[in-house]
Every structure is written in C-alpha cells, then in structure tokens.
Amino acid sequence: MRFENISLNNKKEVVLSAYLLDNSAEFNNVNARPAVxxxxxxxxxxxxxxEAEPVAMAYLAEGFNAFVLRYSTGEGSEFKAALKDAEEAIALIREKAELWGTDANKIAVVGFSAGGHLAAALGxxxxxxxxxLVLGYPCILDSINLAFPIPSLDRKVDSSTPPTFLFSxxxxxxxxxxxxxxxxxxxNxxxxxxxxxxxxxxxHGLSVAKPLSSSGVKSFVDKDFAQWFGLSVSWLHKVLGDFQADKESLIPDAEEVKEYSSEVMLGALLDYPACRNLLVEYIPAFADKELVKGVRPYSLSLINRHLPNPLSKESLLELDKRLKAIPYIK
Amino acid sequence: MRFENISLNNKKEVVLSAYLLDNSAEFNNVNARPAVxxxxxxxxxxxxxxEAEPVAMAYLAEGFNAFVLRYSTGEGSEFKAALKDAEEAIALIREKAELWGTDANKIAVVGFSAGGHLAAALGxxxxxxxxxLVLGYPCILDSINLAFPIPSLDRKVDSSTPPTFLFSxxxxxxxxxxxxxxxxxxxNxxxxxxxxxxxxxxxHGLSVAKPLSSSGVKSFVDKDFAQWFGLSVSWLHKVLGDFQADKESLIPDAEEVKEYSSEVMLGALLDYPACRNLLVEYIPAFADKELVKGVRPYSLSLINRHLPNPLSKESLLELDKRLKAIPYIK
Amino acid sequence: MRFENISLNNKKEVVLSAYLLDNSAEFNNVNARPAVxxxxxxxxxxxxxxEAEPVAMAYLAEGFNAFVLRYSTGEGSEFKAALKDAEEAIALIREKAELWGTDANKIAVVGFSAGGHLAAALGxxxxxxxxxLVLGYPCILDSINLAFPIPSLDRKVDSSTPPTFLFSxxxxxxxxxxxxxxxxxxxNxxxxxxxxxxxxxxxHGLSVAKPLSSSGVKSFVDKDFAQWFGLSVSWLHKVLGDFQADKESLIPDAEEVKEYSSEVMLGALLDYPACRNLLVEYIPAFADKELVKGVRPYSLSLINRHLPNPLSKESLLELDKRLKAIPYIK
Amino acid sequence: MRFENISLNNKKEVVLSAYLLDNSAEFNNVNARPAVxxxxxxxxxxxxxxEAEPVAMAYLAEGFNAFVLRYSTGEGSEFKAALKDAEEAIALIREKAELWGTDANKIAVVGFSAGGHLAAALGxxxxxxxxxLVLGYPCILDSINLAFPIPSLDRKVDSSTPPTFLFSxxxxxxxxxxxxxxxxxxxNxxxxxxxxxxxxxxxHGLSVAKPLSSSGVKSFVDKDFAQWFGLSVSWLHKVLGDFQADKESLIPDAEEVKEYSSEVMLGALLDYPACRNLLVEYIPAFADKELVKGVRPYSLSLINRHLPNPLSKESLLELDKRLKAIPYIK
Known part of the structure; x- marks a missing residue:
C-alpha cells in the first residue's frame, strides 16, 4: 500500500491522510477502486x-481506498473554513484519481457527529x-452548540444531493x-x-463500536450498533457498484483465444472429446470424471506440477502442440 | 499508520511489509497490539x-498490526531458505515490538497453501x-509437488507447537x-x-473469498467460506486475549480521583444527593432523570457546551469549586 | 409443542392460531415466555x-410463543371490526398467559403493511x-386506498404507546x-x-425475505432486508428482557446446598484441597488440572459413567459419604 | 401447522413428534419440503x-419440516432397539412423505452426542x-461408557454413507x-x-447454544459455537437443494399467457409502447418512469386500488379489453 499525509489549503494542521491499496495483475477487477x-x-x-483510522481500516478491508481529513476546527475557526477544506479534499482526490487507482465517480464521504455535519454540508x-454520503449520528440543525455557529442543512437538500446512508x-x-x-x-x-x-x-460517538475503537470504555462497544458498518458496505455496493467477479477463471477460456492448448482452462478441453481423449492418453488419471472436477478452472501447465506423476517438460510441450493442432470449435 | 518495506537476509526479493496502526491517547487500551x-x-x-494485502487489511481492520512476508521461492531456491526467512521475520517483529506498538507475545502467523506449510514449519x-498459527488450506505432507521438496510436518508437532486454527x-x-x-x-x-x-x-486458493480478492473469478467468491475470517478473529481473541473495554468512561470516575468536580463523570455526581442537588441548582434540567441518563459517562465541563443554555465560564468555575468542597464518600 | 386454532368474536373466519412451545424441567429459565x-x-x-406462519416460526425458533391472527377483512368489513379482533386476541393471550406458558407483560405485536396499521392502531x-410494536412497511396514513377507510395513526401516538421497532x-x-x-x-x-x-x-411485502417465504419470486428474497428479523429479536430482548443464563451449572453448587457430595458441581470440590485430595485418592486422573477443567460444571455421579475406569456403585457411595463428612466452608 | 405425536414399534415411550408446516398457494415453491x-x-x-424442540424449531424457521424421535434408552435397553426405532422413524416419514408435504429424498438426520451415535449408525x-447426516459432538467409538455397549462406527463408513456435517x-x-x-x-x-x-x-452438550436452550446455565451459551446452525443450513441447501426463487413475479408474465391484460405483470406492458400509451391514457401518472419502477412486478388490477385516483370498475374493465385487443409480441 501507499500511505501519504498531505497538507491542504496551505494549513499545516489541515491534513489529508491517503491510504491507497496496491493494485497488481491479480487485482485486475479492482483497478479503479471506490473510495471513502x-x-x-x-x-x-x-x-x-x-472516528479516523479505525473507520478508514474497515473500508480498506472491503477494497475501498480511504482518506481521512483533519479539517479546520477550534473556537478560532469557522464553518466556512472547514467546508473549504472538505471541498479541497474531494477535488484533490478526483484530480489524482488515476494516479491513486481510484474511480473519481465513486467517492463516498463518511462523517460522524460534527464530521457528519461537514459531510452533509459538502453534499x-x-x-x-x-x-x-454516509452520516453517523450527524449534527444537522443550527440549534446545537459547537465550536462555532453552523448552518442547518435539512433545508439545503435538493435534487443534486447524493444518495445518503444515515445511522444514529x-x-x-x-x-x-x-x-x-x-x-x-x-x-424523502x-x-x-x-x-x-x-x-x-x-x-453518542460509538464509531465502529468495537473494543478496538472504544478507548477501553464499555459503553463504546455495541454489537448491534456495529452492524451499521456491514450495512453501509452493502449499500455502497448498490449505489456505487460492486467489484466484478463474473469470470470463470484466471486462465483464458479456449473460447477467448479460439484455441486449445496447455495454457487454457481445462474445463473446455475436458468437455470436448477430441481434447479429452488426448489428455487421457498422456495422463490416464484424467479419465476419472470425479477426480478432474476440481481442475477445470486451471490450465494443464499449471496443474501438471501438482500431479503425482507430472509430465516431463518435453511431453508437456508435445501435448501442447497436439492440442493446438485440434481446430477450435465453439 | 506507518508502512514500511524491509529486506531480510540481505536478499532484495525477500521483503517484509509492515503495516503499523497509529496509537494515540484515544487508543490507550491498544498500545501493544497483537499482530499477524x-x-x-x-x-x-x-x-x-x-493472499497478501487483502488478508493484512482484514486483520488491520480488527486492530491487529499486520506484516506480509515475501519469502524465498522458485525452483532455484530451497525450503531451508524460506524457513530462515520466516524465522528472521518473526525475530525482527519481536525485536522491534516496542517501537512498532506490538505485543511480542501476541504474534500469530497466518499462512495459505505453501505459505501454510511455511507457517506450520515455523510452528x-x-x-x-x-x-x-492460522493455516488456510495448508500443504502439510511431502507427497505434494511444489517448487522444491518439503518436509512432512504432521510428525513434527510436539508440545511446543502453538495453538492452531485450520480451514480448508x-x-x-x-x-x-x-x-x-x-x-x-x-x-490432537x-x-x-x-x-x-x-x-x-x-x-483451492480462496483467500478471503470476496469479490475484492477474486481476480474477477466467480469461483474465488464464497460467502460461506468467507466466514473463516471472522471465526479466526474470535479464536485469536480467545487465544491471545481481546482488547480491554471495561472502563465506565473516558472521563475519570470520582472514585479514581477521590473527588467530585466538573471534570469527573456525571454518573457518580447524579447518584450522590449532595452533588445532584447542587447540579440541579445550576442546571434545572438535570432534575429530569430520563433526560440525564445519556450524560452519565460525560463530565460536566464536556457536556456544558451541548446544553441549550450552557453555564458561563464563571458559573462553571464556581460550580466546580462547590463540588470539590463536598467531601468524597465511597 | 401445542398448536391450536381459536375462533374469536363468534366469527368463523376470525381465527387466532396459537403456537405454544413446550416447557420442561430443562427449560426452567423460560417458563413464562415472551410472545409475538x-x-x-x-x-x-x-x-x-x-406474512403469517413463516414469521411465527422465526420467533418460535428464538424461544417466543407465537400467535397469528386472521382478522376481519374484505370490502364488506370495516376497520372497527379488525381493531376489535386485535383487542380480543391480545386480551385472550393475557387471560390465558399462565396456561399457555406466556408472560402477560411481554407481548409484542408484529404487523406487516395493513397488518402493521392494525398493530399500530392497537398500540x-x-x-x-x-x-x-414491530411494524413492517406499515400503512399509517389515511391517504392510502385499502379495502375500507382507515384512520391516520401518527396523530394518535401518545405517552401510552409502547416502544416500537419499524422497518421498511x-x-x-x-x-x-x-x-x-x-x-x-x-x-420521537x-x-x-x-x-x-x-x-x-x-x-413491498418482503416478509422475512427468504426463499421459503418468496412464493418463488426473486424480488421477494433480499439478504440485506432479511436482517430486520435478527435486529428485531435483539431489540425485543432489550425492551422485554432476555432469557436468564447466569447459573454456573445445572447441578447445584456446594454453596447452594451448603454441603459437599457426589451430587454437587465438581468445581467447588476441586477448588477445596480437602475434597480434591479425596477425589484424587479414588480417581487419580483428577490430579491432572488440565484434564479436569471440562468436568467442573458436572457432578461426580454424572461424570463417573464417562470415566475410563468408573467407580463401582459401592465406591461411589463411600466417596459420597466421606465428602459429606467434610464440613462445608464458604 | 400440524403437530402429531406418534408411537413407534408398539412402545409407548418411543415417540416420533411431527412438526409439519402449512402449505398454501402462496408457498407453491415449497410444496415438498426437506425435513430433519x-x-x-x-x-x-x-x-x-x-436438544429436541429448540433444534426442531430452528429448522422449521428455515422451511424444513421437523421430526423429533424419543428412541429407546435406559440401562434395560440395548443399542439394537434404538437403531430399530431410528429405522422405523425414517421409513414412516418416507411412507407418509406426500401426506406430510415432505420430499422423501431430502431427509437429514440431526443427532447430538449419543443421538449423534444413533444418527451415524443409521447412516x-x-x-x-x-x-x-448432521452430527453434533457425536459418540463414535465403543470406548465410551453409555447406558449400554455401542458399536464403533468409523469402520462402518462405506460408499453408501450419506454426506455428513460434523460439529464439536x-x-x-x-x-x-x-x-x-x-x-x-x-x-475422507x-x-x-x-x-x-x-x-x-x-x-459438551451445547445444543443451539443460545440462552433459550441453556437451562439458565452460562456455559451453555456460546455465540461462536452457535454458528454451527447457520452453517448447517447452508450446507443442507447445497446437499439437498434450496427452495426455488427464480420467478419474476407472483403475477403471470405476459409471455406466459401470450396476452396483455390487467392481470399480467405491468413490466412487460410498460416496456411495450402500444400498451404503455394506453396505460398513460387512463392513468397519466404512469408517464413518470421513476414512479412506475416499483409497480412492474404487480398487475394493474392489483395496483389500481393503491392509486391516489383509482380507476372505476368500469374503466378498469374497458382498459383490460383494450389491452387484450393488442396482439401479443414476444
């Protein structure tokens, strides 16, 4: 992973922490990740x-990139400054989306309490x-006393407000x-x-409601309330889309490459008698239908080394040639 | 968090990735974290x-520090080298335990397939x-063909082998x-x-069995199998101990400091008539037992700013003095 | 279990189905069950x-008694009749509470859609x-067109309305x-x-949202929505109280009967050296602290038959006598 | 539901309790239920x-029919008698399968401890x-002392033994x-x-491991162990098949009946301009694509009464006729 702390708006204390998951050939279905x-x-x-790193970690474990913003706070500050920080943070994430392996159109803001106010204000x-938006026990109304006056947000909702998940x-x-x-x-x-x-x-202030986020305090642990997190992930997948997982195998299907070989999935080879007979000729154990069930999503070249009597390199090459010689039929 | 890549045994390709969660005053119950x-x-x-970062992330989200070892592999290598890497990795984690906010006696090794063999070998x-030990669909017997010969491990189990969680x-x-x-x-x-x-x-090879770890392949997603992870966390908490969460509040209890004041938990003040009457004198709303339930774990100085009519700084100081003047009684 | 169909209000079609769980000495902690x-x-x-039997079954599996009311319906009927049926049903359950092993003060009404209206009306x-009250996607407002006109219920809420669980x-x-x-x-x-x-x-109309309640229709299955049920059970336990489970064993503790014997829990015997030595004299295996951990909540007379070399009836009687001769000490 | 107690083998104390869920037109996908x-x-x-009714209830809530057998027990009895009871019970369930709404080829036996021995013996x-077979902390080996001698069952496993779920x-x-x-x-x-x-x-003896089955004893409650139940249901669905839930709606699709009308699903009508225009002519609100999304799986005749301005009976009949006049096109 990559981890960075970035100061925003030329203020040392306004920091965006970026937690960026690694991509790799093995994560080809999650190249542009959603983010929180x-x-x-x-x-x-x-x-x-x-309500910072433990929340980021929970979403990282679900495959999201995560960012935490330490926005402007304190009695000497004002709401406008905090909102500007929030705007700057999301703009930066969208700007660097490609560099950071993030989908610029799948960014959810997750705010708690006053941070929920800021999230709802941004939305x-x-x-x-x-x-x-994901809003945890958010402040919404100006009647509450915080470090500085805040606007009520219920009347600011309009058709451009993003879909929202609330818990409290x-x-x-x-x-x-x-x-x-x-x-x-x-x-509504x-x-x-x-x-x-x-x-x-x-x-108030339960965060992820587990011992790890409790500061050791009993009332900050709550198994029922903790379910908000899993529910929010299900909801985010519905709203932003889920990671694709509809391929049959890592290994190309004969259909994709229009060819039989030792590099394509065994499934199609086992289903086509011409290929199957050839396989059994070299590896008699492949005659047993039960036995070969588990190997269907793998290629011959991959599975060979796990066989009790693996083919020699020469035999494997020969078999590969003979498989390629069989014309591909859909 | 801190993230580091460290080369081991003077080999560039043998890398220990360290994912270290932040500690802070708010995480005083998790200063020395368990690790995987x-x-x-x-x-x-x-x-x-x-089977690397997605697994690390899952345990990080549960409050563990996480390490991933890229050990010696390839047909040119041998089992001894991999085992040496493993030994070096755990020794280094124990050595840097304090620096890394880790409990040197709460280190679980989590291995998958051949990595499960290495984990069981280390154990x-x-x-x-x-x-x-947490072993996912591990190789245990020497009958299997891998990059190089491996020893069977079932006969190596003795009374010094650590408690083990298996899934396959x-x-x-x-x-x-x-x-x-x-x-x-x-x-057994x-x-x-x-x-x-x-x-x-x-x-074989399901890892955490979610779309995010599936490489886009259907058969690498399995909601039932995915339960191994939660079960492993419950088990690790039983074997290594769970994070403490038995305090009543972040705020000191009157009993701890043997004094009543605006800085101790309101609970004890509300239960003691002398204090309660004083509170009600300044803040009549505190007479309503239902209303004040939720404020018991907070201090007066903290709660004051959330009141509809907060006390002025002067009144708060005065009330604090009068509370301190009440002799503490257990 | 007992199952009965009871006609109410002299109307053949108004039927209360009662599903009553068995009680027994082994269920001594659930003699007066909560009911839905x-x-x-x-x-x-x-x-x-x-929305009838599948819902009843789900709560029965959680130890509640369950009742289903087929109330007055149809364009020829009217709201008053349905409400009268509801009142009659709950009155009957309270009247027969003891006979039916039900706690008259732990009755939750669970209503869906128009049944949710009736439940909210009763409340x-x-x-x-x-x-x-447990209200599933309830009708509340009179603006909706049903078989007959219904009153809006939001304005009927007052301080006597019971705590309510809503889902939709x-x-x-x-x-x-x-x-x-x-x-x-x-x-609120x-x-x-x-x-x-x-x-x-x-x-609309998801009921328990599982294949079993779906009539075979895809959109009536929803794993996320199905979580309402478990959430409702947690909530009901909070509102009505949970089943007690705070005893150390089925078997009396020495403290309860102020005596050591072969009929009390082994735990106390093993903790008291005088008893422990005597036990080890008869059963040397009891010297192994690890081994005996699992037997602490059982009595000697119960555990004896599971021993590799059980004591004879005579030896057991003799040991019982010698244990009883040891004066009980708290 | 139907509940019956049936004596077997002419022995008063050998009782098969049958818990049979109701079928109805609304449960057309579960007419022949699996059973435990x-x-x-x-x-x-x-x-x-x-380990009797609470277990039956848990499976009933999952749509299984359930049976509990009180088999021959006691020092005066013998293993053969218990096995005969078990054989008689399953034979009776298969014989009455149709009458009892049960699939004769989807019967799982669930046994605990000595009952697990009997289940494994039957299998x-x-x-x-x-x-x-579902075996909870089963006795398998003859080395254990029970009321009478039992055969070891591990050596009796052969190719006719059914698939098995074990937990302990x-x-x-x-x-x-x-x-x-x-x-x-x-x-294996x-x-x-x-x-x-x-x-x-x-x-030992955790049963469903909830307070309701605990006899009030702490050690009989275990949230982790309790997961065996859900895991067993998932497994049974894999082994015996799950309830079908692949229809688009309760209401026939136009395709099924090859006709447009007020009785078929609105989805197909809304997708076909000729029908859609007609619908909008009568009910202008149907022009709003967002609004009508939720009504696609319902028929017009069903949805009409929920409209703010429902069509009169006459208008509905007229619209139905005009819809039927539109030739059906796939």
Whole structure:
C-alpha cells in the first residue's frame, strides 16, 4: 500500500491522510477502486482519532481506498473554513484519481457527529459533491452548540444531493435523533434515495463500536450498533457498484483465444472429446470424471506440477502442440 | 499508520511489509497490539498478491498490526531458505515490538497453501515460534509437488507447537484435505488446542473469498467460506486475549480521583444527593432523570457546551469549586 | 409443542392460531415466555400466508410463543371490526398467559403493511395495549386506498404507546416510506423509544425475505432486508428482557446446598484441597488440572459413567459419604 | 401447522413428534419440503429436551419440516432397539412423505452426542439411510461408557454413507474430539463429502447454544459455537437443494399467457409502447418512469386500488379489453 499525509489549503494542521491499496495483475477487477473520505467528529473543536483510522481500516478491508481529513476546527475557526477544506479534499482526490487507482465517480464521504455535519454540508452546499454520503449520528440543525455557529442543512437538500446512508441512536444524549430525522425527511421530500438505521440503544460517538475503537470504555462497544458498518458496505455496493467477479477463471477460456492448448482452462478441453481423449492418453488419471472436477478452472501447465506423476517438460510441450493442432470449435 | 518495506537476509526479493496502526491517547487500551504475520501461498514458486494485502487489511481492520512476508521461492531456491526467512521475520517483529506498538507475545502467523506449510514449519521446526498459527488450506505432507521438496510436518508437532486454527475445503482439487486432517490429528495427539473449519465446497486458493480478492473469478467468491475470517478473529481473541473495554468512561470516575468536580463523570455526581442537588441548582434540567441518563459517562465541563443554555465560564468555575468542597464518600 | 386454532368474536373466519412451545424441567429459565402476536398484511382485503406462519416460526425458533391472527377483512368489513379482533386476541393471550406458558407483560405485536396499521392502531387507539410494536412497511396514513377507510395513526401516538421497532424500504412502490417516517416522527415527539431500519432497496411485502417465504419470486428474497428479523429479536430482548443464563451449572453448587457430595458441581470440590485430595485418592486422573477443567460444571455421579475406569456403585457411595463428612466452608 | 405425536414399534415411550408446516398457494415453491429428523442426546440413558424442540424449531424457521424421535434408552435397553426405532422413524416419514408435504429424498438426520451415535449408525449400518447426516459432538467409538455397549462406527463408513456435517469442540470433556476426528477420517477415506466445524472452546452438550436452550446455565451459551446452525443450513441447501426463487413475479408474465391484460405483470406492458400509451391514457401518472419502477412486478388490477385516483370498475374493465385487443409480441 501507499500511505501519504498531505497538507491542504496551505494549513499545516489541515491534513489529508491517503491510504491507497496496491493494485497488481491479480487485482485486475479492482483497478479503479471506490473510495471513502472520512470526516471524524469532535464538535468542530477537534477531530477524534476514534472516528479516523479505525473507520478508514474497515473500508480498506472491503477494497475501498480511504482518506481521512483533519479539517479546520477550534473556537478560532469557522464553518466556512472547514467546508473549504472538505471541498479541497474531494477535488484533490478526483484530480489524482488515476494516479491513486481510484474511480473519481465513486467517492463516498463518511462523517460522524460534527464530521457528519461537514459531510452533509459538502453534499448539499458544496461546490463539488461526493457520489454518496454516509452520516453517523450527524449534527444537522443550527440549534446545537459547537465550536462555532453552523448552518442547518435539512433545508439545503435538493435534487443534486447524493444518495445518503444515515445511522444514529434514539438514546443519543449529545446530538438528539431529531437531527437525523429532519435530514431523512428532507431527503424523502426531494426523492433522494436513502437508507437509515436508527438503533434504540447506544451513546453518542460509538464509531465502529468495537473494543478496538472504544478507548477501553464499555459503553463504546455495541454489537448491534456495529452492524451499521456491514450495512453501509452493502449499500455502497448498490449505489456505487460492486467489484466484478463474473469470470470463470484466471486462465483464458479456449473460447477467448479460439484455441486449445496447455495454457487454457481445462474445463473446455475436458468437455470436448477430441481434447479429452488426448489428455487421457498422456495422463490416464484424467479419465476419472470425479477426480478432474476440481481442475477445470486451471490450465494443464499449471496443474501438471501438482500431479503425482507430472509430465516431463518435453511431453508437456508435445501435448501442447497436439492440442493446438485440434481446430477450435465453439 | 506507518508502512514500511524491509529486506531480510540481505536478499532484495525477500521483503517484509509492515503495516503499523497509529496509537494515540484515544487508543490507550491498544498500545501493544497483537499482530499477524502473513505468508501468502503460491506452491513455493511465488507469493500470491491475492493472499497478501487483502488478508493484512482484514486483520488491520480488527486492530491487529499486520506484516506480509515475501519469502524465498522458485525452483532455484530451497525450503531451508524460506524457513530462515520466516524465522528472521518473526525475530525482527519481536525485536522491534516496542517501537512498532506490538505485543511480542501476541504474534500469530497466518499462512495459505505453501505459505501454510511455511507457517506450520515455523510452528513446529522453527527456532523461534509464533504464539498462534492460522493455516488456510495448508500443504502439510511431502507427497505434494511444489517448487522444491518439503518436509512432512504432521510428525513434527510436539508440545511446543502453538495453538492452531485450520480451514480448508473437502473439494480442494490441488491440496487434498488429507493434509489438514493429518495435521489436526497430530495436534490432537499432542493435546495442542486447535480449531478447525473444513467447508465441503470451494476451490483451492480462496483467500478471503470476496469479490475484492477474486481476480474477477466467480469461483474465488464464497460467502460461506468467507466466514473463516471472522471465526479466526474470535479464536485469536480467545487465544491471545481481546482488547480491554471495561472502563465506565473516558472521563475519570470520582472514585479514581477521590473527588467530585466538573471534570469527573456525571454518573457518580447524579447518584450522590449532595452533588445532584447542587447540579440541579445550576442546571434545572438535570432534575429530569430520563433526560440525564445519556450524560452519565460525560463530565460536566464536556457536556456544558451541548446544553441549550450552557453555564458561563464563571458559573462553571464556581460550580466546580462547590463540588470539590463536598467531601468524597465511597 | 401445542398448536391450536381459536375462533374469536363468534366469527368463523376470525381465527387466532396459537403456537405454544413446550416447557420442561430443562427449560426452567423460560417458563413464562415472551410472545409475538402476528398480524399479516393484505391491504385489509385478506391476510397473506407469506406474512403469517413463516414469521411465527422465526420467533418460535428464538424461544417466543407465537400467535397469528386472521382478522376481519374484505370490502364488506370495516376497520372497527379488525381493531376489535386485535383487542380480543391480545386480551385472550393475557387471560390465558399462565396456561399457555406466556408472560402477560411481554407481548409484542408484529404487523406487516395493513397488518402493521392494525398493530399500530392497537398500540395507539387500542383499549388494551401490547408491550412492544414491530411494524413492517406499515400503512399509517389515511391517504392510502385499502379495502375500507382507515384512520391516520401518527396523530394518535401518545405517552401510552409502547416502544416500537419499524422497518421498511425507501423504494416501496405500494406503501410510501412517508408512512414510516411520519410514525417515527410522532414517536420521537412523544419521546417513545423506537428503533427503525429503512433499507433503500426492496419491494413491498418482503416478509422475512427468504426463499421459503418468496412464493418463488426473486424480488421477494433480499439478504440485506432479511436482517430486520435478527435486529428485531435483539431489540425485543432489550425492551422485554432476555432469557436468564447466569447459573454456573445445572447441578447445584456446594454453596447452594451448603454441603459437599457426589451430587454437587465438581468445581467447588476441586477448588477445596480437602475434597480434591479425596477425589484424587479414588480417581487419580483428577490430579491432572488440565484434564479436569471440562468436568467442573458436572457432578461426580454424572461424570463417573464417562470415566475410563468408573467407580463401582459401592465406591461411589463411600466417596459420597466421606465428602459429606467434610464440613462445608464458604 | 400440524403437530402429531406418534408411537413407534408398539412402545409407548418411543415417540416420533411431527412438526409439519402449512402449505398454501402462496408457498407453491415449497410444496415438498426437506425435513430433519432429530435424535436428542443423553448418553442413551434418556433424551434431552434441550436438544429436541429448540433444534426442531430452528429448522422449521428455515422451511424444513421437523421430526423429533424419543428412541429407546435406559440401562434395560440395548443399542439394537434404538437403531430399530431410528429405522422405523425414517421409513414412516418416507411412507407418509406426500401426506406430510415432505420430499422423501431430502431427509437429514440431526443427532447430538449419543443421538449423534444413533444418527451415524443409521447412516452406516441402517437398513434404510437418510440423505444427509448432521452430527453434533457425536459418540463414535465403543470406548465410551453409555447406558449400554455401542458399536464403533468409523469402520462402518462405506460408499453408501450419506454426506455428513460434523460439529464439536476440542475442549469437550465428556466425548473427546477424537470421536469426531475418527469419523471424519473414515469419511475422507471413502470419499464421502463432508463439512466439519470443530470449535476450540465449549463444553459438551451445547445444543443451539443460545440462552433459550441453556437451562439458565452460562456455559451453555456460546455465540461462536452457535454458528454451527447457520452453517448447517447452508450446507443442507447445497446437499439437498434450496427452495426455488427464480420467478419474476407472483403475477403471470405476459409471455406466459401470450396476452396483455390487467392481470399480467405491468413490466412487460410498460416496456411495450402500444400498451404503455394506453396505460398513460387512463392513468397519466404512469408517464413518470421513476414512479412506475416499483409497480412492474404487480398487475394493474392489483395496483389500481393503491392509486391516489383509482380507476372505476368500469374503466378498469374497458382498459383490460383494450389491452387484450393488442396482439401479443414476444
């Protein structure tokens, strides 16, 4: 993987951390990965570590590239500055998309609490919008006291707001569930697709709700609430598309290359009597239908070394030639 | 996080990749993390990317530090060299444990196929042994043809072999399930604790069995087989211990500091009438028992800014003084 | 189990089906079970089989007793009649609670679509109210055209409405998600505890969303939506309480009976040297601490027959006497 | 559902309990259900309630019919009698298969501990064999002391033994895991397909490992071990086949009946301009492509009553006639 910390807007403390998964020939179905851009919470006073790297890691494990933004915070700052940081971050990710193996049109912003406010602000008021929003126990209404005044966002929802995934708890004693309800209502009125999971139990600030993100505190662990993460991944796959996995094998099918050989999948060879007889001539064990089931997605050259009596290099070459001599038939 | 590539044994191609999660005051319960050291498979011919970073990521998301070893492979190499690489890798992790925020006594080696052979070899023949083994569809017996001859490992199991988690499939057409069975039998004979999940269906080389690790191939995705990962995490927590999460709050309890104040958890204050009456005097809303439930794990100074009518700095200081004046009673 | 069909309100077609789990000495922790009363949907035209027995079965498997009500439906009927049926059903379950092994104060009503309307009506307008509501893609507003006119229920929510679990889909083309949102908003305004899961995808009428409830139709199967069921069980345990499971063993602890003997749990005996030495005298294998770990929750008389060399009846009696002679010490 | 208790072999105490799910037009894809026949454990001294109805319920909730056999037990009995009961039970289920809505070729026997011995005996020595075996912490070897002598079953495995699912724990202090290992080894030698889950932790007799089956005892609850159940259902679907769910709708497709009308799925009508224009003429809202997405799997006659301004009966009939007049085109 590659890991980078990048300062934005010429501010040392505004840092975008980029976690970029390796690509390789073996990951040919995930060359342009979807990405999440995480905005941790902290009442706009600070950005919580508990809602930063652990969240990035969870999405990385699902094959997303991940970014964490430490945006402008503190009583000396203001909402406009934070929004500008958010806009700059998503613009940079889109600009570097190819270099970073990321799909510029599959960027979800994931925000928690005040970071959820910033995410929702980017999705409603932002000059450049993400492709999906994931909002965890977000602040939405200006009635809440944070480090500086914030705009209410429910009335900013319009037809350009991206599809949104919301999660929070009824018992949240810090940001009332009313914030979530009002944003959901607004999305529905604008016919913006959404998914929403409001758990009854659970304190504010649960993050991924596992011991690893708990700071050792019992009430920050919650197996039920922790399900928001898997639900969000399913939802993101529906909204942004899933990784393709529809090929029969790593190895080319005879059909693709219009040829039989020791380099194509054994399946087609075993199904075509002319090839099958030739295989059995060299490797009698291939006569046993049960035995060969498991080798169908592999090539002969790959499987040969696993045979109890592998063919010699010469025999393998000879067999390859004879297979190639059989005209390909669809 | 920190990410490093380190060459071992003076060989350019033998590389240990270290993925080290950040620690911070908010992760005070995970300062010395457990770690996994991953040995990808590839018949000792090569090491598969599909069984490298995606596996590391899955364990990182569970709070483990992760290491991937690209050990010596190829027909020109030999088993001894690979084993030496493995020994060197685990020795280095133990040596740098403190620097890397890792618990030197909580290192599990996770190996797949030929990498499973190397992991089991380290756990039986190794000069330095891991604390747990996770073996995915491992090669165990010398009857299999790989890049070079390998020793059978079932007879090497003794009382110093670490507890082991095994997973594989009955239908594996490349490494017969017999390999898994023989190692399990040997563990049981030596009374080494183990867990084992043999799925009926599934081809060889499934890795984490998700689209992201599939190279786009259908048969490399399997929702049932994919459960090995969660089961392995549960098992590792049992064998190596889980992250602590038994504190009531981030904020000190009055009991810890033997004092009431605006900096300790509100819970104890609300339970003690003298404190409670004082709180209600300043913040009448605190009289409502339902309302205050959610604030019990927070301190007054933290919660104050979220109140509809927060106390002024002066009032807060005054209240803090009056609380401190109340003698602490257990 | 016992299964009964009971006609209500002297109407042949209004039938309450009772599925009552067996109790036994082995189920001493579930003598008074929680129960679900299921109202299938069908637009008040009929009651769907797909939302009847499969739902009852799912809750039975979780240890609840289950009831399904076929309430008054059809264009010739009216809402009042259906509500009367619902009231009669819950009253009957409470009346027969003891006979039926049910806890009269742990009755959740689970309704789907029009059945969700009836459930919500019972929870708001009903003369006798359930202890919890589970509403699946419910009709709430009078704007919808069903077999007969229905009252809007959002404005009927008051402080006596039970805690409520809601689930539905944003894409529901039959009952708009607005119905769910309005009821949720009303619950929140009245500070009634709720949990709510709105999935983006999914057609109307998904029931438990498995092949078994699908009538063979693809769009009636949905692995994500199917999670509502497990979430509802977790929630019901939180609201109604879970089955107790805090005893150390089936077998009395020495502490309970204030005596050592062959009939109490071996744990306490093994922990007390006087008893332990005596045990080892008769059964030398008990000296091995690892070996005996697994037998701690069993009694000696129970474990004896599983020993390689079991004690004779005479020896067992003798040992029992000698154990009883050791004065009990806490 | 139907519930019956049937005495077998003219013995009052040998009882087969039959739990038969209802079929209906709405369950047309599950007319001939798979079934489980449960043999509870108890050392052949008795049959445990904990491994009886709770297990039956779990499979019923998955759409299986379920049977529980209380077979011959006690020191006065013998193994032959128990085996005869088992043979009689499966023969009766096969005989009554049609009457009981069961597929005679999809019967799995599920046995626990001594009941696992009986299940494995039926699958190896039985005159009539089940279609699959599910063995929970089974007794397999004659070295164990039960109510009467039992034969070892590992050597009885041959090519007629059905595919088998095994689960147990390494720490089982009553029936050593060796029993499971030996049966697995025998299956593998005979190339009988199997799946096996051996958990490290867990006492003997866990059943479904939930509070509801725990008799209130802590060590009888285990979230990890409880996963055997879901794994067994996935496996049974693979071995016996799953419920079909491949139809597009409950409502006939125009293609099936070769006709357009108000009774066929709206999907095909909306895709064919001639029909679509007609629909929009009567119901202008149908011009909105987004709006009508959700109604595609329903018929017009069904959806009409949910419209804000439903068509009158007369208009609906007229529209139906005009639709039927449009020649059907594939």
């Amino acid at each position: 851009l995480v905005f941790p919470g902290g009442g706009y006073y600070s950005t919580s570590d508990r 409603t008021m932002g000059g450049t919008k993400p492709n999906a 708890t009824f018992e949240d004693g810090v940001v009332p569930v009313e914030h979530t309800l009002r944003f959901m209502q607004a999305l 009125e604008q016919n913006i697709a959404f998914e929403s999971h409001i758990f009854q139990k659970g304190v | 050291l991953v040995f990808p498979g590839g018949g000792y011919y090569s090491t598969s990317d599909r 039986t023949m190794g000069g330095t042994k891991p604390n747990a 499939t009955f239908e594996d057409g490349v490494v017969p399930v017999e390999h898994t069975l023989r190692f399990m039998q040997a563990l 004979e030596q009374n080494i604790a183990f867990e084992s999940h043999i799925f009926q269906k599934g081809v | 009363l299921v109202f299938p949907g069908g637009g008040y035209y009929s009651t769907s089989d797909r 708001t307008m009903g003369g006798t109210k359930p202890n919890a 889909t944003f894409e529901d083309g039959v009952v708009p998600v607005e119905h769910t949102l309005r009821f949720m908003q009303a619950l 305004e009245q500070n009634i505890a709720f949990e709510s899961h709105i999935f983006q995808k999914g057609v | 026949l449960v043999f509870p454990g108890g050392g052949y001294y008795s049959t445990s309630d904990r 190896t020595m039985g005159g009539t064999k089940p279609n699959a 724990t390494f720490e089982d202090g009553v029936v050593p895991v060796e029993h499971t290992l030996r049966f697995m080894q025998a299956l 030698e005979q190339n009988i397909a199997f799946e096996s889950h051996i958990f490290q932790k867990g006492v």
